[in-house]
Amino acid sequence: MTDNDKEHRVRTIEAATSEKSHELRGVLLAFLGAACWGFSACCVSFLVDTQGVDVPWLACTRLFVAGLLFLAIAFVRDRDKFAVLVRDPALIRQLVAYTIVAIIMMQLGYMWGIKYTNPGTTLLLLELSIPMVFVVTCFRERRLPTGIEWISIALAAAGVVSIATQGNWGTIAISPIGLVCGLMSAVANAGYILIPVRLVRECGSYITNGVAMLAASLLLAPFARPWENPAALDATGWLVFAAIVLVGTMLAYVVFLQGVKDAGTVKASLIGVFEPVSGAILSALWLGTVFSTWDLIGGACIVSMMVLVALKK
Numbered sequence: 001m002t003d004n005d006k007e008h009r010v011r012t013i014e015a016a017t018s019e020k021s022h023e024l025r026g027v028l029l030a031f032l033g034a035a036c037w038g039f040s041a042c043c044v045s046f047l048v049d050t051q052g053v054d055v056p057w058l059a060c061t062r063l064f065v066a067g068l069l070f071l072a073i074a075f076v077r078d079r080d081k082f083a084v085l086v087r088d089p090a091l092i093r094q095l096v097a098y099t100i101v102a103i104i105m106m107q108l109g110y111m112w113g114i115k116y117t118n119p120g121t122t123l124l125l126l127e128l129s130i131p132m133v134f135v136v137t138c139f140r141e142r143r144l145p146t147g148i149e150w151i152s153i154a155l156a157a158a159g160v161v162s163i164a165t166q167g168n169w170g171t172i173a174i175s176p177i178g179l180v181c182g183l184m185s186a187v188a189n190a191g192y193i194l195i196p197v198r199l200v201r202e203c204g205s206y207i208t209n210g211v212a213m214l215a216a217s218l219l220l221a222p223f224a225r226p227w228e229n230p231a232a233l234d235a236t237g238w239l240v241f242a243a244i245v246l247v248g249t250m251l252a253y254v255v256f257l258q259g260v261k262d263a264g265t266v267k268a269s270l271i272g273v274f275e276p277v278s279g280a281i282l283s284a285l286w287l288g289t290v291f292s293t294w295d296l297i298g299g300a301c302i303v304s305m306m307v308l309v310a311l312k313k
Helices: 003-049 055-077 079-087 089-116 119-126 129-141 147-165 176-194 197-203 205-224 235-263 265-272 274-286 293-312
Strands: none
Touching (some): 003 055, 003 089, 003 119, 003 235, 003 274, 055 079, 055 089, 055 205, 079 089, 089 119, 089 205, 119 176, 119 274, 129 147, 129 176, 129 293, 147 293, 197 205, 274 293
């Protein structure tokens, strides 16, 4: 073997080792991001149930603080793209739709869903956005769902029926308000996926989410009136609120995106299944939530649907 061959072999091994190292880092970061979102759901439940926080107040203040933080990052990373947004009326219309459907509906549906059910159930219902996206995509492309899409839709429906009826077919065994709010968060999450495609491509995700969150907080402010109805949080409550913003919003978003970049979309999507699972585990350990056999069956159906969709990619 010549010196050149040896050098090439060493470089190949180093490149493969570096790639595996990046992939492992991506997997760990994706896990961390999913766990942070599950943790955030439990924090919401703690503030609403234990500290008596009003959902509109929590949604408004969380979005306001997170929006400012996202815009601060955007100012450092993508400041030149602000002009792109301001100069394009079509992008502004898309931003308005994104703000109302994907941000306001998401926050209110998600938080009320947690209030009237529990974090694990709400996170599972939120994932029904996946078959909703299938339906919209099929309608746009004027085609019927593929075999995997049909199976995914069936698994999602079975999961909802199992959780909602608890095996007593024909009746709603969980809070109807919680079920409706969970489904509303799923619709909003589908909007989160479908609406801002061009917006994110041209303006970047930090600007898109920062402006939308800040605008959403201002639209909610007349209803939440945080200046008149401040939350009576103790030291633990404020610590949990800070964790929702910093850990459940900022850290979760940043590390999961880096995980997708390092590990790849398929692996990161598979790990994203851990979000409702982590929410359920933390809810049981921290908040003492008890899940029935039918909850577990329904959760297994929805998680199986998520895995199937991720593998399809």
